């Protein structure tokens with residue numbers, strides 16, 4: 444075989460890239476292909492923030508391939524049709540691809556395998572590319588169990604399981620000269636409607652490796668103690684790079700596991716959470732839309748309240764700070780994600796799918812496995828072992844933003860309120876309160892709690 448095809452998906456990198464590595468071993472010439480999937484755009488998953496990051500990541504991947512004598516081949520359309528077409532044009536005998544976990548990815552994989560086989564070609568699917576442990580590699584004991592539903596026992600098995608070793612970036616990549624490529628797509632071409640958030644991170648493998656390097660040197664050691672510190676903003680911010688595969692989770696786990704500090708251990712644990720949600724989705728693809736463990740909720744919907752939540756105008760400063768950060772950066776701290784999601788699903792008692800959709804519209808790391816299953820976790824319809832816990836925004840603010848610095852950063856109209864008083868502007872006396880152009884709370888927390896507990900049959 445003279446040519447093999449490496450079909451990039453959520454693995455836009457050259458370091459520790461098993462798909463490209465295998466294609467290069469299979470044939471002297473390789474077509475590094477990315478298909479701009481019109482199916483994803485049609486399903487509403489291509490949004491301005493992720494389009495901007497993806498455009499950066501593709502340009503960076505192309506530059507890295509060019510340094511090695513190759514280039515990225517771009518096509519637009521249905522992934523299966525376009526891949527089969529390029530395989531036929533170049534005579535590629537094998538197509539290499541990373542295993543996906545969503546229902547969409549699994550269907551695409553099956554279709555591609557069948558169409559390639561019909562043309563006498565083969566599809567080779569690689570595990571442990573987009574997750575550190577492949578879904579299904581770490582399973583509970585007992586017949587018929589196809590995934591873990593609780594994180595802690597999953598994590599124990601995950602830690603004990605072996606891991607593949609890290610692969611070097613290729614030195615050279617020879618691409619057949621005649622293979623035609625479209626131009627690298629801009630963010631505007633990938634998503635013509637809407638504007639990206641103003642403060643997005645730069646996409647691509649190089650930016651991701653720089654960020655990981657810097658964070659490894661100066662952030663990871665303190666992560667254990669600071670991971671919930673809202674104003675400290677001391678998490679890695681690597682999630683978009685992991686989402687697009689600009690960084691390899693296997694490589695990150697290896698690098699962090701090579702250290703002995705508690706920060707590195709806590710970081711590895713978070714990477715395992717990522718794998719955990721992927722293995723749930725792989726086993727239960729329907730959990731992207733339907734309750735994983737239904738509580739029979741009959742959710743409310745109040746358009747004005749949902750709009751106030753989306754715009755950061757609920758009257759609860761810590762909730763509003765989170766929602767405004769999301770609009771501005773397309774990213775949000777995990778603690779803030781949890782508390783704004785609890786506010787929507789439990790305090791306002793609105794369907795988790797409403798919140799999950801809004802997050803997917805904005806998050807640069809927005810991802811079916813992590814987003815939908817974290818939303819379900821918070822809503823109590825997912826894998827949380829305490830499904831009825833409610834995060835009180837005032838308690839959360841006191842614990843994770845004790846001096847109010849996070850709120851003052853994102854809710855500037857309250858910046859004149861010093862210290863923790865910024866969390867409860869409604870407590871100000873009449874004339875003082877009137878000086879702040881900030882809404883009253885959309886709901887009384889105690890009323891919200893009673894409503895939720897009744898709805899769940901707890902009182």
Ligand SMILES: Cc1cc2nc3c(=O)[nH]c(=O)nc-3n(C[C@H](O)[C@H](O)[C@H](O)COP(=O)(O)OP(=O)(O)OC[C@H]3O[C@@H](n4cnc5c(N)ncnc54)[C@H](O)[C@@H]3O)c2cc1C
Pocket residue numbers: 670678679680681682683685686710713714716717718720775776777778780781784802806808809810811813814815817818821
């Ligand atoms: C309602 C809700 C929605 C979420 N939606 C997404 C999403 O669409 N995409 C996404 O990547 N994460 C999502 N998360 C998980 C988590 O909030 C983010 O991964 C994290 O905040 C990213 O910041 P970081 O890279 O600084 O994380 P760090 O704290 O530095 O953690 C390192 C990495 O571990 C992984 N990780 C950390 N926490 C989790 C978690 N709870 N679940 C899964 N993986 C985790 C991420 O890949 C992250 O980059 C969501 C969480 C909640 C509560």
